[in-house]
Amino acid sequence: MAIGKGGVIAAGALVLAAGAIGYRLMDAEDSPAAAAVPADPLTALEADAKANPGDAGAWQRLGIAYFDAGRFADAADAYGKASEADPGNAALWSSLGEALVMASERDPMPDRARDAFRKAVSLDAKDPRGRYFLAVAKDLTGDHQGAIGDWIALLADTPPGAPWEADLVRTIEQVGKINDIEVAKRIADARGSQPEPAAGHPAFDAIPGPSQEQLAAAGSIPPGEQRAMAEGMVAKLESRLAGDPSNIDGWIMLMRSRKTLGQDAAAAKALTAAIAANPSRKAELEAAASQLGISR
Numbered sequence: 370m371a372i373g374k375g376g377v378i379a380a381g382a383l384v385l386a387a388g389a390i391g392y393r394l395m396d397a398e399d400s401p402a403a404a405a406v407p408a409d410p411l412t413a414l415e416a417d418a419k420a421n422p423g424d425a426g427a428w429q430r431l432g433i434a435y436f437d438a439g440r441f442a443d444a445a446d447a448y449g450k451a452s453e454a455d456p457g458n459a460a461l462w463s464s465l466g467e468a469l470v471m472a473s474e475r476d477p478m479p480d481r482a483r484d485a486f487r488k489a490v491s492l493d494a495k496d497p498r499g500r501y502f503l504a505v506a507k508d509l510t511g512d513h514q515g516a517i518g519d520w521i522a523l524l525a526d527t528p529p530g531a532p533w534e535a536d537l538v539r540t541i542e543q544v545g546k547i548n549d550i551e552v553a554k555r556i557a558d559a560r561g562s563q564p565e566p567a568a569g570h571p572a573f574d575a576i577p578g579p580s581q582e583q584l585a586a587a588g589s590i591p592p593g594e595q596r597a598m599a600e601g602m603v604a605k606l607e608s609r610l611a612g613d614p615s616n617i618d619g620w621i622m623l624m625r626s627r628k629t630l631g632q633d634a635a636a637a638k639a640l641t642a643a644i645a646a647n648p649s650r651k652a653e654l655e656a657a658a659s660q661l662g663i664s665r
Contacts, residue, residue, distance in 0.1 A: 614646035
């Protein structure tokens with residue numbers, strides 16, 4: 370059985386996480402959702418990337434918008450430029466790989482896409498998108514057991530309720546059913562091994578989920594714009610922390626946002642920067658990071 374583009378689903382669900390992150394950051398700034406979206410977001414993103422060719426974040430935001438607009442070849446080009454600007458960023462490499470998969474008309478796993486996923490995992494062994502698609506590559510070669518084993522391992526590392534969890538489980542179930550592989554017990558066991566949801570630090574209370582009104586507002590914003598907006602807000606928070614490095618709650622918000630997006634390496638980098646700026650609060654920051662499943 371070969372998974373076609375319809376089966377490559379888990380990583381795409383990360384847009385839901387991006388939407389939630391966006392609203393958390395807007396809450397932190399007391400800004401309305403609509404005010405954060407320009408009249409023509411795609412044109413604005415294109416202009417920003419062209420004006421700042423060495424800015425990985427600008428190309429990443431453009432890649433997200435292209436991807437969610439179905440312009441996969443353009444998304445791959447944008448992610449390629451982003452990864453050139455920031456070659457140590459695992460999320461950019463796995464995003465490039467995903468865009469290349471979706472842009473391919475005939476080959477469900479182009480060599481360049483496989484190489485991008487391998488690069489992502491070499492930079493961050495926990496990168497969920499890279500891990501997911503490398504398992505897809507195994508399935509495409511007929512190694513269904515190996516693919517399921519890798520997806521099960523990814524599920525075990527997935528926080529309960531993560532945006533991609535349901536699609537990941539569905540993929541495992543579908544591949545298992547088509548290839549007569551029993552997966553129910555393995556799924557249950559993996560869920561029993563999932564990390565505990567982050568909680569306990571007072572700063573977490575300042576990072577609420579979206580309200581009903583905000584969720585309704587999200588429905589009026591195309592997915593590509595939602596995700597690009599969220600990525601932009603995370604970048605804005607990071608920039609703000611550079612000028613206010615003593616903001617412990619802000620650092621924890623940044624770590625949590627990066628973690629929710631599956632950017633473990635970036636989350637760990639935020640932890641390192643937070644401790645460097647606030648050495649006297651190292652224990653507090655490390656405790657919060659531990660609850661989020663982040664380590665240096």
